[in-house]
Amino acid sequence: MNHDILEEIDFKLANHTILFSDMTILIKKKKLYDLKYFSYYESWLYKYVDSWGKCDVFCYRVLNPMIQKYPNLYEHIKKWAHSEQIYVRRAAPVSLIISSQNFSVNYDVDKILEICNLLKNDNHIHVQKGIGWLLKYAYLSYPESIKDYLIRNKQDISKITFTYALEKMPMTLKMQLKKY
Structure with a gap:
């Protein structure tokens, strides 16, 4: 039955008869979070x-x-990070961010940093912002790991990524990292 719902959604998306945001609400409401989907x-x-x-x-x-x-x-x-499509690449870091009342990240820090490394040389601004956004919220869960990553990679990541990554840090740490 749920496959029928998903087939119908796919048809409606292809024919532009359902809004993309409505589709995501329907999936959330129906709790269609099974691996088979x-x-x-x-x-x-x-x-x-x-x-x-x-x-x-x-x-x-x-x-x-x-x-x-x-x-x-x-x-x-990891495969998405290698896509030719900009927003598939952006999905690699953004899909690791939990959105509830507040944003958070509780995924394995080594895997988070691996995704950041795969994308750190990406030239598209929306991918750069996605990486920065992931690092910003990962900092709240893994402050030392993210701080160390930024120190080691400051020269390799875009200014946009670096700036976004600093947003949740205390001012003294932001100033310290900007000096590296």
């Missing part, structure tokens, strides 16, 4: 996610709950 979600990422807004909503409402529930999906995240 992931192939739908990944295909939608490639077919329909064509802006940072769609990317972020899709990551929060669909991809992140799947990734939190099924950590073995990490290999897919």
